[in-house]
Amino acid sequence: MDYKSAGVDIEAGYKSVELMKEHVKRTMREEVMGGLGGFSGAFSLAKIKEMEEPVLLSGTDGCGTKVKLAMIMDKHDTIGIDAVAMCVNDIACAGGEPLFFLDYIACGKNYPEKIAAIVGGVAEGCVQSDAALIGGETAEHPGLMPEDEYDLAGFAVGVSDKKDMITGEELNAGDVLIGMASTGVHSNGFSLVRKVFEMTRESLDTYYEELGTTLGEALLAPTRIYVKALKSIKNAGVRVHACSHITGGGFYENVPRMLKDGTHAVIEKDSYPVLPIFKLMAKVGNIEEKMMYNTFNMGLGMVLAVDPADVDKTMEAIKAAGDTPYVVGRIEDGEKGVTLC
Numbered sequence: 001m002d003y004k005s006a007g008v009d010i011e012a013g014y015k016s017v018e019l020m021k022e023h024v025k026r027t028m029r030e031e032v033m034g035g036l037g038g039f040s041g042a043f044s045l046a047k048i049k050e051m052e053e054p055v056l057l058s059g060t061d062g063c064g065t066k067v068k069l070a071m072i073m074d075k076h077d078t079i080g081i082d083a084v085a086m087c088v089n090d091i092a093c094a095g096g097e098p099l100f101f102l103d104y105i106a107c108g109k110n111y112p113e114k115i116a117a118i119v120g121g122v123a124e125g126c127v128q129s130d131a132a133l134i135g136g137e138t139a140e141h142p143g144l145m146p147e148d149e150y151d152l153a154g155f156a157v158g159v160s161d162k163k164d165m166i167t168g169e170e171l172n173a174g175d176v177l178i179g180m181a182s183t184g185v186h187s188n189g190f191s192l193v194r195k196v197f198e199m200t201r202e203s204l205d206t207y208y209e210e211l212g213t214t215l216g217e218a219l220l221a222p223t224r225i226y227v228k229a230l231k232s233i234k235n236a237g238v239r240v241h242a243c244s245h246i247t248g249g250g251f252y253e254n255v256p257r258m259l260k261d262g263t264h265a266v267i268e269k270d271s272y273p274v275l276p277i278f279k280l281m282a283k284v285g286n287i288e289e290k291m292m293y294n295t296f297n298m299g300l301g302m303v304l305a306v307d308p309a310d311v312d313k314t315m316e317a318i319k320a321a322g323d324t325p326y327v328v329g330r331i332e333d334g335e336k337g338v339t340l341c
Contacts, residue, residue, distance in 0.1 A: 008140045012110040016138055019116035023123035027133040031099070041134030043100050043157075053162040057096035061086035062153035064248075065190040069220050071149060073204055076114055078222040079152060080121025081128070082187040085223035086247065087156035088129040092227045093243035093258075093302060095166035095234075096158035098129050103136035103154040108145035110138060118152060121222070129227040131156060164234070166304075168242040168260045175241055175305040177265060177329035178314055180229060182301035184221040184277050188248040189295045193219060196285035210276045218277045226302045229321040233304075236317040242331075243304040246297040253294070255303060255338040264334030267303075268341060272326035275299040293340055305331055 004010070017037065024036050033042035048054045063082040070079045080103070088098040103122045105115060115138055126133045136154070145151075185193060197203060197215060204216030211218045226245075233240060244258040255265050278299065282292050292298060306314050311327065318325040 008142060009110055012112050013138060013140075015112040016110060016115040019112055020119040023116070023120045024133050027123050027126035027131065029099075029130070029132040032132045032134055036135070038135075041100065041102060043132065043134060048159055051159070051161040055160050055162050055165060057091045057094050057158040057160060058155060059087035059090035059158075060153070060155035061090070062151065063187045065194060066187050066220070067150065067152055068194065068199065069190070069204065069216065072199055072201055073216045073220060075220060076117040076121070078121050078124075078220060080118050080123070081125040081222035081225070083152050083154045084122055084125025084129060084131070084156070085225045086187055087154060088125070088131060088158070088225060088227050089223075089245045089302065091156055091158035092230045093166065093245045093304075094160065095164050095240070095243075096160040097231070098131040098156050098158040098227060100132045100134045101126050101154055101156045102134060103152065105136070105138045105150055105152050106141055106145065107138065107150035108141060109147035110140050114150075118150070122154070125222075125225060128225045166240050166243045168258050170239070170241040171260050171263050171305055171331055172241065172307075173263065173331055173333045174308060175331040176308050176311050176327060177267060177303055177305055177331065178311070178318070179272055179300035179326050179328040180226055180302040180318060181224070181272070181324040181326070182246070182275070182297045182299055183224045184218055184275060186223040186247070186297055186301060188297070192285070192287075192295055193281065196281050196287070208280065210280060212276075224301045224323070226323065229302075229318050229323040232317040232321040233314055236313050238306060238310045238314050238317065241305045241307070243302065245302055246300055250292075250294045250296055250298065251338055251340060256336055258303075258305070259336050261336050262333060263336060264332045265329060265338040266332055266341065267329035267338060271328045272299060300326070300328065303328065
């Protein structure tokens, strides 16, 4: 009897690490100390000492049941982007700069090439957010998970000078709301998505004219990372008053999280284009409009509030970072909450 006969292949683990090393190299920052394979990831904080009052920010998340689509489609090279995005976007909307990321992959059986593809996506997400991938864990769970299944999660650590943090306390009535376009469903609401559409390879490979792609490709589109857009806004000299990452719970749960007491957000639904995937989902699933806005991002992955005098400068900074902005609403005096009209 040995470990392999019990379901855990140590040699496959070694091979996975070797295959992922090339991906990890792409994410290195000068602050990273040591290489892959240590018992912990080391990251120098020397630069942080230049800040007046450095504050560490952290985020942890997974991809939810979106991983089920990756498994059905046997496409594993983008799901890692989602894992990174869900963490670093939370850090960025608090005014932070992501520093490093660690992933955790639980699988029924370690297939080295599949694990390397997943980590390749994680590395791409780190490159897009300028975060270093300094460690992680791949755990085989024979008897707990089917051999061909896995789950992916991770966490990121970032930093901000306290004076640069986005807290919502500077929010004022009259501030303008700007939304940044999403790439699709991102990584939330997939338990509902999987009830609306048949989760078979044939169904996911079906081409839809209104989507301009197959259903599977539209649903698996990786979550947009907004780190560079928010950094571009900061570099343009704009002070963001409040910011919300539109994730699980859609607009009704997430927008109020960026507000201070006595302020109310008003978002105009026709101020930006709702992506075709959401229209298709609402139609096929017979989902009422409020539930759609209470579950999905509906085409906006990040919403921020700025002074009216800074709108043009903010829009240009977002475009310069490669994102698409829309003026979508305003802040009013009133009970803390959001109205979609």
